[in-house]
Structure formats: structure tokens, C-alpha cells
Amino acid sequence: MSDSYFEEGALIGVLTPEPIDRVLDYRAPDGGCWLGAFVEVPLGPRRVLGVVWGPGQGDYDLAKVRAASRVLDAAPMREELRVFLEKAGAYTLTPLSQMLRLATRAPGLSDPPSMRKIYRLGQTTPDRMTDARARVIAALVEYGGLGFTLKELADLAGVTPSVVKGLAAQGAVEEVDTPRDTPFLPLDPDLPGKPLTEDQAAAADGLRTGIRSGRYATTLLKGVTGSGKTEVYLEAVAECLRQGRQALVLLPEIALTSEFLTRVQERFGAKPAEWHSGVTMTERRRAWRMVGQGGAQLVVGARSALFLPFRDLGLIVVDEEHDTSYKQEEGALYNARDMAVLRASLTEAQVVLASATPSLETWANAEAGKYARLDLKARFGTAVLPTMRAIDMRAEDLPGQAWISPSLQSEVGKRLQAGEQSLLFLNRRGYAPVTLCRACGAQVGCDHCDARMVEHRFQKRLVCHQCGETKPLPETCPACGVTGKMAAVGPGVERIAEEAARVFPDARLAILSSDLFGSARALKAQIEEIASGETDIIIGTQLVAKGHNFPRLTLVGVIDADLGLQGSDLRAAERTFQLMRQVSGRAGRAEAPGTALLQTFQPEHPVIRAILSGDEEGFWRAEAAEREAAGMPPYGRLAGIIISAEDAAAAFDLGTRLARNDGPIRDIGGMVYGPAPAPIARVRGRHRVRLLVKAPKGAALQSAIARWISPIKLSARLRLSVDIDPQSFY
Numbered sequence: 001m002s003d004s005y006f007e008e009g010a011l012i013g014v015l016t017p018e019p020i021d022r023v024l025d026y027r028a029p030d031g032g033c034w035l036g037a038f039v040e041v042p043l044g045p046r047r048v049l050g051v052v053w054g055p056g057q058g059d060y061d062l063a064k065v066r067a068a069s070r071v072l073d074a075a076p077m078r079e080e081l082r083v084f085l086e087k088a089g090a091y092t093l094t095p096l097s098q099m100l101r102l103a104t105r106a107p108g109l110s111d112p113p114s115m116r117k118i119y120r121l122g123q124t125t126p127d128r129m130t131d132a133r134a135r136v137i138a139a140l141v142e143y144g145g146l147g148f149t150l151k152e153l154a155d156l157a158g159v160t161p162s163v164v165k166g167l168a169a170q171g172a173v174e175e176v177d178t179p180r181d182t183p184f185l186p187l188d189p190d191l192p193g194k195p196l197t198e199d200q201a202a203a204a205d206g207l208r209t210g211i212r213s214g215r216y217a218t219t220l221l222k223g224v225t226g227s228g229k230t231e232v233y234l235e236a237v238a239e240c241l242r243q244g245r246q247a248l249v250l251l252p253e254i255a256l257t258s259e260f261l262t263r264v265q266e267r268f269g270a271k272p273a274e275w276h277s278g279v280t281m282t283e284r285r286r287a288w289r290m291v292g293q294g295g296a297q298l299v300v301g302a303r304s305a306l307f308l309p310f311r312d313l314g315l316i317v318v319d320e321e322h323d324t325s326y327k328q329e330e331g332a333l334y335n336a337r338d339m340a341v342l343r344a345s346l347t348e349a350q351v352v353l354a355s356a357t358p359s360l361e362t363w364a365n366a367e368a369g370k371y372a373r374l375d376l377k378a379r380f381g382t383a384v385l386p387t388m389r390a391i392d393m394r395a396e397d398l399p400g401q402a403w404i405s406p407s408l409q410s411e412v413g414k415r416l417q418a419g420e421q422s423l424l425f426l427n428r429r430g431y432a433p434v435t436l437c438r439a440c441g442a443q444v445g446c447d448h449c450d451a452r453m454v455e456h457r458f459q460k461r462l463v464c465h466q467c468g469e470t471k472p473l474p475e476t477c478p479a480c481g482v483t484g485k486m487a488a489v490g491p492g493v494e495r496i497a498e499e500a501a502r503v504f505p506d507a508r509l510a511i512l513s514s515d516l517f518g519s520a521r522a523l524k525a526q527i528e529e530i531a532s533g534e535t536d537i538i539i540g541t542q543l544v545a546k547g548h549n550f551p552r553l554t555l556v557g558v559i560d561a562d563l564g565l566q567g568s569d570l571r572a573a574e575r576t577f578q579l580m581r582q583v584s585g586r587a588g589r590a591e592a593p594g595t596a597l598l599q600t601f602q603p604e605h606p607v608i609r610a611i612l613s614g615d616e617e618g619f620w621r622a623e624a625a626e627r628e629a630a631g632m633p634p635y636g637r638l639a640g641i642i643i644s645a646e647d648a649a650a651a652f653d654l655g656t657r658l659a660r661n662d663g664p665i666r667d668i669g670g671m672v673y674g675p676a677p678a679p680i681a682r683v684r685g686r687h688r689v690r691l692l693v694k695a696p697k698g699a700a701l702q703s704a705i706a707r708w709i710s711p712i713k714l715s716a717r718l719r720l721s722v723d724i725d726p727q728s729f730y
């Protein structure tokens, strides 16, 4: 261990999250420090956070090397996490300092430990024993010597905080000051789970065996929606906890966490730690620290939870692994699914990728034997998969500016009669995608982006979906000056809701679209209201496709099944297939059978046919064959280079220069395409130019790109970012 401890004054290399792309030399602070320690170091006139990354380089004037100010109150970063940050940074071509930023997002990391009050069993008995008081005492007895915060204890006992306060006044409950961050309640993996079906039990067994091996492996857990994937992977979590290791469950959408937390509580007797944007600063700080100290056994979170300082991570579950929100599209461009596999492989952990519609990448890895695969073939219980049919829009009689076909209307009507729910799905936010002037034909665009403004009628404004800029709906055409001719063209969910209200005046409607909820809490409330049956017709965007359980939903009507098929995106077919099957999977999750109807103008399109026939393996094989023939991912590699500048010519010049000097890319058998204006050529006032690099599967793409772009000296006006394995091409 001698090389992992630095005596006071020894030369240490410190990595900071500041944008300086190198490890800086310092001297170890008073009392010395461990390798990996979080320290505060002087940097210019400031003091900044840093991590002891190794011994100092000694290549800097020794007389000028300053001492680190102090060691912070946090467990040193383990080697596993340091290596993970280095490898993830190297894979995504992200500077290490920026990677460190992802791993130090703990509020108050440099604060001294602060105190708070907790409550535990006191010495005396209360003067008067009420039911509520007895429940508080019983809860404290049940957890032995543990103490709880006021809110935790009140929740645990199902009483108001004043009951606890009353007991404390009498000394029956003791109020003590402890460091603020207390361990999370212990989870008990040996509480009885739900009895599993034969299929489920076999899958759970497979996962448990993996966990017991104590080695790294990745398993695709594929099962139709409602087949019990969650039940099954909770058994893997249980086994992991039994082994004394920590588990992480990643969910694509925070709105899903509350349902998941309830299920964890049912299964393990307490709630896990949470890590996502909806968590308070105090709880984030507590989670970050407890994960590092082993005071949190299970974390449920968003993709950034991957960078938590786990003490001994034994399992990562990536639920809905195909979901595009796992790709971070700003700053460090990483895919949390792939990084989960990387981190697990460095720490001998298991990965479970759960999905009803896996990504082609994961499907292909399972085919190739790199990942194990477990299938759940049937829905749980009496629930059956929905019947799927196309509605051929060429044969429907619809007036202009209406989108709910007579066939779909009549099916919705039947559900209303039967007291069941329907979902009308359209993956487009707002009221209308285009606002144009009927006098001159001009469309209203964003002033800063090459994008049309989308009308949002609830906000009574036009919104740019690229930059978020809004403006009032003009009365007068900004182009020709004629008044009263501005018209909305095409539908968004708000407009479908308006149509549904007209066609079904007595139905209770709810719109589920991410922009309509100010907070995660408001969204959660709406989802609970829908689940409890207080809604007849849900009108939703892809937000509804993500795993919610609406037991009374029996009909899904897809307003425009052709929508995703139009773009030139590499993944258009795959995405449409996944989305349509996910949305359809919302129907008939309980006893009543479900139906999914797809409105389409091209019912014979191969993707639409594959969706309807349910021949998933056939679809993936065909899609895989096409990608393989084209050398496209996952059978070849892609990287996007995005250059932006306020001056279009400057961005293009740099793109052209890169394209001309493509030697390093050609050396690995790769090709550079472009430069071309990005599909959205201007965002937030900056012009955007793209290059696409395509390379054979085994090629050392990252190092070639590094050799290619590192000679470029970027002027302050230009920005260049590299997107390895790009998911979106806008």
C-alpha cells in the first residue's frame, strides 16, 4: 500500500474538473493523503476541488509547486472509478477533467460535515399510549438501534411528525444530533417476492447464477411489455444484495421512478437511494456519500448515476435499454448503456439490459454470443398481447384539418361505452408544427435557428423546439403584413386533443406531453390520475410509451404511424418499430384484452408490416442484414464531427480543411463524408456543419480521430465536438 499513500509534502498529481486538460503537480497537504483522495487545491487565485490521481510528474519547477490546502470529508475515489473515467473519456474522446465533473456532482462536497437531528428509541415509556404512539415505538423496535429523521420515522409509522415530537418531549424517543448524511434503510432481500411463473423463474435463476459467479457478464432480458421483466431483475438485485454488493437500476424517465420505488419497497421493505434531477440537494448529497460508504445498497437513477462512487458495485440494470434518452447529447457525449457495460467489466459486475424492443446493437451482441440472452415470452397472468391492425388512411373519409379517422372514432366510442380507456398517440408536442400565412405562404421560423416555430396553444405562444425561444402568435404576417391570415398547419398532440374533445364531447381527456408539466411531481400526479381510471381518453407523445401501467387501457390509436419513417435517419426503421410496439404494449395490460390500431398511408411498408405481424426476430434479421451490407453500426463504426460558429464560412472552412487532411482516417480504412450543413443548419444563432466518419468495425477509430483533429488549433469563435456512435444526426 506504500504507493497509495502520500506523506505530507510528497509530490502528488491532482486532476481537477477545471478545463485544464492535464494532471497538475501539488504537494500532499498536512497529514498526507491517500491516492484517490478528494482535496482542495489552490489554482491561480481560487481554491478548487480535485482528486489525487497519482504521484506528481515532477516536470514543473519544484520551487513553485504549491501544497494542497486540505483533504475533503469524502471517501477517496476508488481505482475502479478512476480507471472507468479514463476509459470512458478515451472512448468518447472527452477530456478527463470533463469526465471528473460527471463524477463530482455532489452538492456540498467541500463543506464540512454538518449535523441534523435523528430520532431513536428513548429510555422512558410515554405517559399515555395511543395507537399512533405505539406504531412509532414498534417501528423503532423493529429496526433495532437505528435512528431516523423526523419525516422518515413519521412515514415509517404512518403518523404525523407531531406524534414523534410528542414522544420526544417525554423522552420515550430520543432526539440526537448526528452527521447529516445517514445511511439509507437496510433492504431485506429475503422478504418473500411474488411467486414467479415458470418462465420468470427460469430467467431469474439465470440472472442469479450470473451474480453468484462474481464475474462480469451482460445479459439481454427480453420480454414483451407486461411479461414481468421488473419482477425478474428485482430477483437479480436481491441476489446481489445477499452477496453484500451494491446494485444500480437505471431508468430512462424520472416519471417512472415513483412506481419503481413502490415496487422496491414491496419487495425489500424499504426504499432505495434515488439519483436524478428531481431529487433535493440534501438527498443528492446523502446519496452520493452513502453510495461511497456502503450506506446505500440500491440506487435507482438516471444515466448520471453511473458516475457515483460505488463501494462495491455488483449489478447494473439498464431498464428500457433501447431508450434514446440514455444517450447524453450535450457536453460529454456518452451512451449510458454502453458505459454501464464498461464500468461493470472493470468491477466484475453483472449487467442486465431489459427491453421489449432491444436496440439493434444489443440484439446483435446477443446473436454474436457477446451477451447472454433470456426471454420472457408471455405476458403475466391473463393479460394477452394486443391485437394489431392497420387503418388504411387512403380509404378513410376525413375532412381537412382532422386526423382521427372514422374507423378509429368508432373503436374509441366502443371503449367509452364499455368504460375502458383509449390512448391516442402522436409523437409531436404542441398544437401545430407549422404556422403559415395564407396570404403569402410564409412560415414562421425561429430567429436563431433554421427551424419552424411550433404553436403551443396552452402557452398561447410559438416555441422553437431547438433552442426554446418563444414568441407570441402573430396576428399580422411578419413577411407580407396582411392581418388575420395566419393559420396552423398539421397536428400536434394539443390539436388532437381539441379534435377529440369535439368528437367525444362527454369524454374526460388528459394530455401527456413533457412540455405540459412544470415539475416531475405534476407529471406523476397526472399519471396516477390516469392509472386510477379518472380519464377516458389519453392523448400522448412518446412520454406514454415509457413503461407506465394503465390497467384500464384497452385501445391504442396511433395517429400517424408513418411519421418516423420519413427521415433519412439510419435508425428510422428501428425507432419506428420500437416506438410502435412500445406504445401498442400499453394496451391490455390487465384482464381486458387490448387492441392497437395504426393509422397509415402505406400499410404495405415493410416496417409497418413487421410491426403488425409481430415477427420481431424477422424484423431484426432484415434490419441487421441491411446494416451489415452497408457497413453501418453495429457492423461498422460511425462518428459525427460537429463544427459550429456564428460565421457560416468559418465553420465550413474548418470542415473542408478536415476533409482534405483525412489521412489518419484513411489509414484505418475509414472514410470522411462532408462537410455538409447539418440538417438543422443553425441553432441558437450558430451555424452548424457536420462531417461523418465511417470506419470498419475493428478499427481504432478514437485514436485515429484524435490524430486527425489534434493538429487543429481552434480559434475562440469555433467549436468542434466529436460524437462517437452518434444516435441523432440533426
Ligand code: ADP
Pocket: 194, 195, 196, 197, 200, 223, 224, 225, 226, 227, 228, 229, 230, 231, 232, 380, 549
Ligand atoms: P415488464 O417490466 O416486463 O413490463 P412488470 O414486471 O412491470 O413487466 O410486470 C407487469 C405487471 O404484472 C406488474 O403489475 C407486475 O406486478 C405483474 N406481475 C408480473 N409478474 C408477476 C408475478 N409473478 N406475480 C404477480 N404479479 C406479477
Ligand code: ZN
Pocket: 446, 447, 448, 449, 451, 464, 465, 466, 467, 468, 469, 683, 684
Ligand atoms: Zn430556435
